[in-house]
Amino acid sequence: MAATPFTALDVHYSILYSSDTKFPVGFTFPFKLPSKRFTLVCNSSKSPPKPPPNSSTELQKQNPSLAEQLKPLSSTTLTDIPPKDQPPNTHLLTKPRSTWVNPTRPKPSVLSLQRHKRSSYSYNPRIRDLKLFARKLNECDTSEAAFKGVLEEIPHPPTRENSLLVLNNLKPWEKTILFFNWVKTQNLFPIETIFYNVTMKSLRFGRQFQLIEELAHDMIKNEVELDNITYSTIITCAKRCNLFDKAVEWFERMYKTGLMPDEVTYSAVLDVYAKLGKVEEVMSLYERGRASGWKPDAIAFSVLGKMFGEAGDYDGIRYVLQEMKALGVEPNLVVYNTLLEAMGKVAKPGLARSLFEEMVESGINPNEKTLTSLVRIYGKARWARDALQLWERMKSNGWPMDFILYNTLLSMCADLGLVDEAEGLFEDMKASEHSKPDSWSYTAMLNIYGSGRNVDKAMKLFEDISDLGVELNVMGCTCLIQCLGRAKRIDDLVRVFEFSLKKGVKPDDRLCGSLLSVLSYCEGEDLDKVLACLHQANPKLVAFIKMVEEEKTSFEMVKEEFKSILNDTSVEARRPFCNCLIDICRNKDTTERAHELLYMGTVYGLYPGLHTKTADEWRLNVRSLSVGAAHTALEEWVGTLTKMVERQEALPQLFSANTGAGTHKFSQGLPSAFALHVRKLAAPFRQSEEKAGLFVATREDLVSWVQSRSLAATA
DNA sequence: GTAGGGTTAG
Numbered sequence: 163m164a165a166t167p168f169t170a171l172d173v174h175y176s177i178l179y180s181s182d183t184k185f186p187v188g189f190t191f192p193f194k195l196p197s198k199r200f201t202l203v204c205n206s207s208k209s210p211p212k213p214p215p216n217s218s219t220e221l222q223k224q225n226p227s228l229a230e231q232l233k234p235l236s237s238t239t240l241t242d243i244p245p246k247d248q249p250p251n252t253h254l255l256t257k258p259r260s261t262w263v264n265p266t267r268p269k270p271s272v273l274s275l276q277r278h279k280r281s282s283y284s285y286n287p288r289i290r291d292l293k294l295f296a297r298k299l300n301e302c303d304t305s306e307a308a309f310k311g312v313l314e315e316i317p318h319p320p321t322r323e324n325s326l327l328v329l330n331n332l333k334p335w336e337k338t339i340l341f342f343n344w345v346k347t348q349n350l351f352p353i354e355t356i357f358y359n360v361t362m363k364s365l366r367f368g369r370q371f372q373l374i375e376e377l378a379h380d381m382i383k384n385e386v387e388l389d390n391i392t393y394s395t396i397i398t399c400a401k402r403c404n405l406f407d408k409a410v411e412w413f414e415r416m417y418k419t420g421l422m423p424d425e426v427t428y429s430a431v432l433d434v435y436a437k438l439g440k441v442e443e444v445m446s447l448y449e450r451g452r453a454s455g456w457k458p459d460a461i462a463f464s465v466l467g468k469m470f471g472e473a474g475d476y477d478g479i480r481y482v483l484q485e486m487k488a489l490g491v492e493p494n495l496v497v498y499n500t501l502l503e504a505m506g507k508v509a510k511p512g513l514a515r516s517l518f519e520e521m522v523e524s525g526i527n528p529n530e531k532t533l534t535s536l537v538r539i540y541g542k543a544r545w546a547r548d549a550l551q552l553w554e555r556m557k558s559n560g561w562p563m564d565f566i567l568y569n570t571l572l573s574m575c576a577d578l579g580l581v582d583e584a585e586g587l588f589e590d591m592k593a594s595e596h597s598k599p600d601s602w603s604y605t606a607m608l609n610i611y612g613s614g615r616n617v618d619k620a621m622k623l624f625e626d627i628s629d630l631g632v633e634l635n636v637m638g639c640t641c642l643i644q645c646l647g648r649a650k651r652i653d654d655l656v657r658v659f660e661f662s663l664k665k666g667v668k669p670d671d672r673l674c675g676s677l678l679s680v681l682s683y684c685e686g687e688d689l690d691k692v693l694a695c696l697h698q699a700n701p702k703l704v705a706f707i708k709m710v711e712e713e714k715t716s717f718e719m720v721k722e723e724f725k726s727i728l729n730d731t732s733v734e735a736r737r738p739f740c741n742c743l744i745d746i747c748r749n750k751d752t753t754e755r756a757h758e759l760l761y762m763g764t765v766y767g768l769y770p771g772l773h774t775k776t777a778d779e780w781r782l783n784v785r786s787l788s789v790g791a792a793h794t795a796l797e798e799w800v801g802t803l804t805k806m807v808e809r810q811e812a813l814p815q816l817f818s819a820n821t822g823a824g825t826h827k828f829s830q831g832l833p834s835a836f837a838l839h840v841r842k843l844a845a846p847f848r849q850s851e852e853k854a855g856l857f858v859a860t861r862e863d864l865v866s867w868v869q870s871r872s873l874a875a876t877a
Numbered sequence: 878g879t880a881g882g883g884t885t886a887g
Contacts, residue, residue: 431882
């Protein structure tokens with residue numbers, strides 16, 4: 163047991179993330195990939211691997227698959243450790259862990275612990291001339307004729323060393339491949355692996371996967387050895403081109419040819435699976451690597467950290483931190499940045515803050531990316547004090563700024579409603595040399611002015627955008643429309659909308675939501691103008707609004723059409739759509755329709771937790787409802803309760819309705835509107851003294867109110 | 878000069 167490389171948390175993950183618990187972790191390794199299933203293969207023999215033969219069928223004959231090699235081992239050396247032997251703090255465990263228990267047996271290795279050795283450089287005295295020559299090649303026309311012309315000027319014969327030096331200094335991939343092919347035709351020396359590797363690296367910059375693959379096949383044909391550097395270049399190029407199946411295919415091929423990946427190739431592949439969101443496979447690979455004696459470095463942990471952040475897996479992030487500590491791996495700047503970003507993804511601002519402090523204390527200075535992550539996290543969390551303190555520190559420490567960080571600061575100001583600070587920043591950007599405001603900056607400012615209801619400043623920005631030719635994007639357009647709608651400046655709204663369409667803005671569901679919400683408080687001519695805009699963005703919505711106005715429309719028809727609209731709408735825009743449509747119905751005095759829509763919204767799960775019940779209290783939660791929807795929900799509730807009182811059914815002691823305090827920047831004054839509606843109904847709900855936005859009524863008050871209403875109705 | 882792996886915006 164002493165030799166086991168697993169830590170307590172490993173156990174947790176080996177259970178959570180082993181791809182198939184029938185197979186103990188560390189053995190059978192069935193990847194499930196979109197196109198096919200395959201099994202990792204590697205050689206376990208002591209003899210060095212043979213150079214790659216030419217076809218994969220030959221390969222399989224020569225090298226048995228890993229699964230085949232491991233079969234006898236897996237049935238003899240593995241056992242499940244009884245639960246009592248488990249380390250403490252593994253409360254998440256539901257199954258006994260599986261691991262190696264016979265340390266005298268060799269562990270099957272999935273990666274080579276030895277990194278690929280680089281050939282040492284010898285000094286080339288012709289370096290100046292050759293670099294100058296390479297620069298000429300870089301700068302000349304891409305046509306083959308122009309290139310050939312410059313080639314004539316080569317200052318020294320293209321020996322192996324000279325050619326390599328030039329190849330290393332070529333930048334556009336077109337030039338690299340031309341030069342590579344030329345060197346080949348010169349036939350002065352055999353083209354070794356390093357020539358292919360250098361060329362591939364340049365092709366990777368240009369994302370030319372197909373050419374890289376052709377080169378690789380050329381190597382196979384010419385019996386030039388593919389080494390770890392070749393494979394990692396191919397794999398990362400496939401990854402950057404989003405050709406993940408290709409990346410996996412080449413990784414698989416490595417083992418088949420008997421070449422063991424080293425840690426660079428291995429972590430590149432970890433990243434491939436991480437980018438595919440295949441957490442189980444990554445953890446399985448990770449654990450198998452660890453079981454092979456691999457001590458992962460900061461880069462590998464950065465891959466894991468990013469993956470867990472994307473997966474929103476907080477336990478995963480903690481695991482990465484603890485694993486690094488256990489293995490004595492010091493996080494570097496990139497690891498900190500990745501983990502901070504991940505903390506943001508899982509919404510843990512407090513942990514992000516302490517991680518940042520730990521980083522600064524350890525003597526690592528934050529860069530633009532670090533600060534961008536942290537600023538965004540504080541903004542999203544509405545941690546105004548921390549955000550402003552951080553900003554002060556950035557200024558006094560002279561920490562680096564770039565325009566993404568500027569824009570993120572602006573967005574944070576929008577999130578926190580910091581108008582003056584945003585204006586200051588925006589001016590700084592205008593005055594700066596490298597961080598001029600772009601469409602993001604303008605959008606952030608439009609957001610700030612829009613939610614602060616500062617129409618004039620928002621329109622001034624719009625004029626600047628038109629004059630300066632800054633791109634107006636769909637979010638900026640949405641902010642303007644919200645703001646102009648609330649100010650009832652419908653002609654300006656139409657102008658902005660038409661301008662945006664002309665500039666190529668594609669209206670999305672949020673933009674339609676804004677138009678819908680403007681519709682809900684428009685009358686007369688204005689209504690028609692806004693409807694005309696909405697018609698251009700989403701004609702189906704306009705048809706639906708017309709349809710629900712018609713008295714003859716049946717509930718069945720509304721239901722069908724509403725369902726179809728929701729299906730066409732992105733998930734996050736569905737509730738706002740329903741809210742607005744309910745408001746529109748109420749404003750047109752088609753309250754019956756409003757009730758139908760609320761009913762359907764509830765059925766389709768747009769209002770989860772609208773009603774909550776405990777033995778003592780029933781609560782109506784209308785925080786995420788619009789004013790009209792909240793009124794509708796209250797009426798519906800009162801109707802239900804009335805029936806229950808009449809039938810003398812059991813009722814709790816307390817009734818409450820929660821509107822929220824209405825402090826959010828998008829709040830439409832729901833608490834006061836709700837209070838007004840309660841008064842109109844003369845319902846016995848009172849604003850709670852302890853909690854803003856909570857309206858409470860006792861059973862006795864409610865029952866006597868219901869009874870007096872019934873009496874009045876029958877009288 | 879250094880043939881290969883990881884991190885920033887609604």
